[in-house]
Amino acid sequence: MNVTAIQTPGLADPVNDAQRIFRAALAALARPTLAQPVRAGMVPPAPLSPTVGALVLTLCDEQTPIWLDPALRGTGDVETWIRFHTGARIVEDAHDALFCVASGPSAVPSLSDLRQGSDEEPHLSATVIIDAAGAESTGSFVASGPGINGEVCWDGAGLPASSPERPGFLETWDANTRRYPRGVDLILAGEDEVRGLPRTTALKESR
Template structure:
């Protein structure tokens, strides 16, 4: 295991994890808003500081974590994640409580991840995607819980057939996945309850 993997976690784990958790909860509660996300971490590529900060905030030794092929192929990334979270890394996205994605174009369909059940909807995957940009007033129009009337946001890149996949995801509520986009020390979220259309 490299020295970087051992030393590059949060400087003050409690305070920093709380700040990042607060930002993530605000993003999920208010879809379409862009939340500041300090993510001041020095991490092994191709992991991004934002994805690492989400993992260190949400993932622990009891959680299952799926890494996309690009991340899973990097031993320094795997070592870093295992050292700082203790998470069990799984090969099947359907077994994951959390997923980290840096190659958005190559990610599996949303339906490939854990969907939860009607009795236990929390047993679904929260997918964290590394975005190139998150912009206000973009090409996606959002409505639903946590949004007054409607909101607009720009997200790039997004998976293929994005709005169609999201419509299917939303239709199976309370089951379904939640998405968090992270880029440039900012986060935004699309929970399963959000209706998304492209304008």
């Protein structure tokens, strides 16, 4: 057990901070792509960012299986810190997690491999928290759906970019939205803000 990681403080005011951060995350998913301010006020073990750390401590507890990407699990400090402050179980397989935490867009697992929930229990699907601090634009998108007045343009900063190993994100996301009410939700954590991309949001390339 890493004593240094355990000694790293969590939320300064656990009750009020958790309520504030939970409201920001909820607002982000209710108003897709629109930034919601978040002041984490903490410094978790590297490479976990303050905003991502605050979200994990707010949204997860001992009932929550969490998957961490290899960079986050590398030293053991992040895993120890999360276990100590939340009691959550860290799982090896992303498919077993309710929350998947990625240290950057390139570390996001394939959405189709994650928990999709069911028509009867869609809330049992996975939520992916992506560290999007400093992430660059991945394109020019138009988003529409519940919580969006008509359409909104967005640069997609924080979304996984296309690569030879994985198909374009638009195709992946379109398949995800078609599974509704099943499907995966994304929370993009910037330096002092969060944005949500729920399964109900349609994305297309801006023309």
